[in-house]
Amino acid sequence: MDLKNIDLNLLIVFQQLFRDRQVTKAAESLDLSQPAVSSALNRMRKLLGDELFYRSCSGMQPTPYAEQLAEPISEALAMIQQTLIRRSTFDPATSSRRFTIAMTDIGEIYFLPFLIGSIAKIAPGVTISTVRNSKVNLKEEMAEGKVDLAIGLLPDLKSDFYQRRLFRQSYCCLFRKGHPLDGKPFGFEEFANAEHVVVISAGTGHGKTDELMENSAIRRNVRLRVPHFVALPYILKETNLIATVPDKIAERLASSFPLSYVPHPITLPEIQINIFWHTKHHQEEGSKWLRTLIFDLFSE
Structure with missing residues (x-):
C-alpha cells in the first residue's frame, strides 16, 4: 500500500x-x-x-x-x-540546542562576545556555531534548517526570507594611538598620503565599499592586503598603516586595543545590517527566541 x-x-x-x-x-x-x-x-x-x-x-x-x-x-x-x-516549544533555560548563524568575521568580532555572554546567563545549555555568508549556499542551507539565521548586508536573500534591520553603519579610518596622524586634521590629502592595509572581503558589504574607493579619484597607497579582519588590530598597533573599517567595529576594536579612529574623508554609503531567517522557520520557537534576543541586544 x-x-x-x-x-x-x-x-x-x-x-x-x-x-x-x-x-x-x-x-x-x-x-x-x-x-x-x-x-x-x-x-x-x-x-x-x-x-x-x-x-x-x-x-x-x-x-x-x-x-x-x-x-x-x-x-x-x-x-x-x-x-x-x-x-x-522551546525553553531556553533547559534547551541544549545548537544554533548556526551565518556572519562575517566582522560580525563575529562585533556580535559574539555580547551574544554568548547573554546566552550563558539565560540559556546555559544552548551553543552557537558560525559559518561564513560567502562560504555556503545560504538560500539552500537556511531553507533546510542547517543555518538558522544570517546577519549582514545580504541583498540576495529576498524572496522566501524575512528580514529585520539591526542598525546602519558608516565608515571611518582606524590606526594606532600615537600614529603620526593621531590627533591631527584628517582629510583627503592625509588619507591619500597614508599607507593602507586593506581587507579583501569579496561578496560582502565591506567589499562593495572597497570597490567604491578603488574607483574614486583618491588613490590609496596600499602596502598590505589581508583576507580577514581578525588580524587587523594586531597589524595596526605595530605599524603606521591605516584601515577603512565600519564605525561599529572601530569602536569595538578601539576599546580592546591601543587604536584610534576618525571619520572617513570620503563620503561612503552607509551599510544596513539586517538579521534574516527563512519563511519556513518563521514560527519556530527556537528561531523566534534567538532572533528576538539578537534584536534586543543590538538593534538601534
Whole structure:
C-alpha cells in the first residue's frame, strides 16, 4: 500500500474507535459528527481490505487485523505528536540546542562576545556555531534548517526570507594611538598620503565599499592586503598603516586595543545590517527566541 493514500486523520479516527468501541462516543471525543466517523471507517475498510470493526451487543469490536494495527498506530501517532511538541516549544533555560548563524568575521568580532555572554546567563545549555555568508549556499542551507539565521548586508536573500534591520553603519579610518596622524586634521590629502592595509572581503558589504574607493579619484597607497579582519588590530598597533573599517567595529576594536579612529574623508554609503531567517522557520520557537534576543541586544 502507498502511504500517500493514507490520511493521518483516518489513523486518528481508528485509534479513537479502538479506544471507545462506539461510533457516537468516538465522534464526541474527536468533536466530529457521527456520519464523519462512519465515513472515515468506511474509507479505512476499503484502503485496508478489512472490516476492522464489527457490531456486537457490547459495541464495535475490533477484528484480529485491527488488534494487530492498534499498538503500532498508537505508537506512531504518539511519536508524531511528541515530535511536533518538541518542535513547537522551546525553553531556553533547559534547551541544549545548537544554533548556526551565518556572519562575517566582522560580525563575529562585533556580535559574539555580547551574544554568548547573554546566552550563558539565560540559556546555559544552548551553543552557537558560525559559518561564513560567502562560504555556503545560504538560500539552500537556511531553507533546510542547517543555518538558522544570517546577519549582514545580504541583498540576495529576498524572496522566501524575512528580514529585520539591526542598525546602519558608516565608515571611518582606524590606526594606532600615537600614529603620526593621531590627533591631527584628517582629510583627503592625509588619507591619500597614508599607507593602507586593506581587507579583501569579496561578496560582502565591506567589499562593495572597497570597490567604491578603488574607483574614486583618491588613490590609496596600499602596502598590505589581508583576507580577514581578525588580524587587523594586531597589524595596526605595530605599524603606521591605516584601515577603512565600519564605525561599529572601530569602536569595538578601539576599546580592546591601543587604536584610534576618525571619520572617513570620503563620503561612503552607509551599510544596513539586517538579521534574516527563512519563511519556513518563521514560527519556530527556537528561531523566534534567538532572533528576538539578537534584536534586543543590538538593534538601534
